Amino acid sequence: MDTSSHRGRIWVLTDTSGKLIEDIDTDQIFHNAFLHITEIAEMGRHALGNLEGWKDFPKKVRPGDIIVAGRNFGAGSSRQQAVDCFIALNVGLMLAPSYSSIYFRNAVNSGFPVLRCGDVDSLVNGRKLETGDEVEVHFLNGRGRNLSKTHNFSIEPMSAVQRDIYRAGDLFAFGRSSGRKE
């Protein structure tokens, strides 16, 4: 399996005025009313369930799709479900200018590719990234390409640690596979 790139259709998380939504918190991603759910498969239908305008996301998304979000995605609590709900839906990867630190850790540890792209705002404002576009992202060399608009952009490549955990599957699998003392 080539794990160094991914291609998929994008969903740009914008508000009704078309602006990229910033500071989407973990309650908007996965509401605390559903924290009792422990089966990953059952988490998908609650993804973005509390984000205005995006409550029907689980019905619209297809496996492999890509989410594009504003800065500080995943602010708030440390709940793992806010990552796992996207894994349950087979979301391919996520692009945002920044993530809350605990969200980023949780995503990396679960092998969910969260990637940073400082240009997301200008790309969205300049209509270089629009919902429905087909996009290809190379995790390691930082190259992004919007195939629908034949436009190139760059992302921050995965660090070695993020790449290794991603390739292993998750932090626990990485720990078992790495030669280091577990």
Next chain:
Amino acid sequence: MGKTVIEKIIQGHTADEVAAGKIVWMDLDVRSARDFGGPNVVKNYEREYGGLPLADKTKTFFTFDLCAPACTLKYADNQQICRDFARKNGIQVYDVDSGVGTHVLMEEGLVRFDSTVVGTDSHMNILGALGAFGQGMGDVDIAFAFRTGRAWFEVPESVKVVLKGTFKEPSSAKDLTLFLLKVLGTKKVALRAAEFTGPALAGLSLAGRMTLCSMVTEMAGIIGFIPECGAAARDEIEKYSGVSFSPLLADPDAGYAETIEIDIEGLSPQVAAPPSPTNVKPVAELRGTKIDAGFIGSCTNGRFEDFAAAARLLKGRGVKKGIMLKIVPTTRRVYEELLAKGVLQDLFDAGAIVVNPGCGGCAEGHVGLTGRGEVQVSTGNRNFPGKQGKGQTYLAGPAVVAASCILGHIAGPEDL
């Protein structure tokens, strides 16, 4: 290029090259879990490592503080799951009698100036007050850390926050902290380490240092450090850690993402109005806002001097009839000192409700919630909607809370 404070601490715990933006594997001196997150740590551990030993049980702890003693069946179950795991694995539990985990770890001498400490508490970075690295992490990270003693960490950029001027009573460390929240908001230090410097900081006590470092979380920062340390704070830190306090200092040529100068001269008492800790105004702008309740406690303002400051104002005046003032010492040791020195008696005589140590009053714990329409003034660190119930929470220092409870509306000590 030289290193910043956080780079130096991390470099002492890794063989990897440390620089802002690099991800390194670091060794952890303390890994802990509390009664929220703890049961998931246990679940992850049993599933992934069932039967395998911890990396080092003497560096692994449970601290129960959120709901202590448990007031819901869920918390009771959660705590018991952790206790059973701890007994099986020989781990020390600081149980429901102990107080807020970060403070307990400090008082037990488990945190020294150059330690690395992680736990399932998003205010673990409060340990920056001791010069140490503290960081809240999720249950996957902590289970991994229980087993391996390590975590990966992305070395953050640092910002230098230079405070110009000094302040004096009745303004306190909390007023300074709230004022900085107003100026810095949630973006200036977001995902960065902050080094606070300036002459005003040398006068901060250990409790005051913890107040400031605690609320770096509300600034969305990774951690805050205060290189300048006065003699009183140093003595207290050394009393707990048992080693001489020589915090790591940044190299003169260390690289900062930004240097921010803030003038604090003549700082007056401040209050953060709902709905967020950055919505800060001077007391003068909110004076007269009717309140129903007050709360003094939390990891931010629940140490001895916080209650002593409140008691000085309340003694002989008392809590206004119809107002409820909740007192929750941060730890059992704080409680003991308050008891021994008569401060609890003064607070009791003034009409306050005195409760056992923990996160009560800040988290939805054992000290009750606010109801719809209820207004409370709190020394806690968060006033987001729903955090302490359906009411409205204003954040302030202990003196402002005491004065407000005496008068029945938001007020500063100068109004008495």
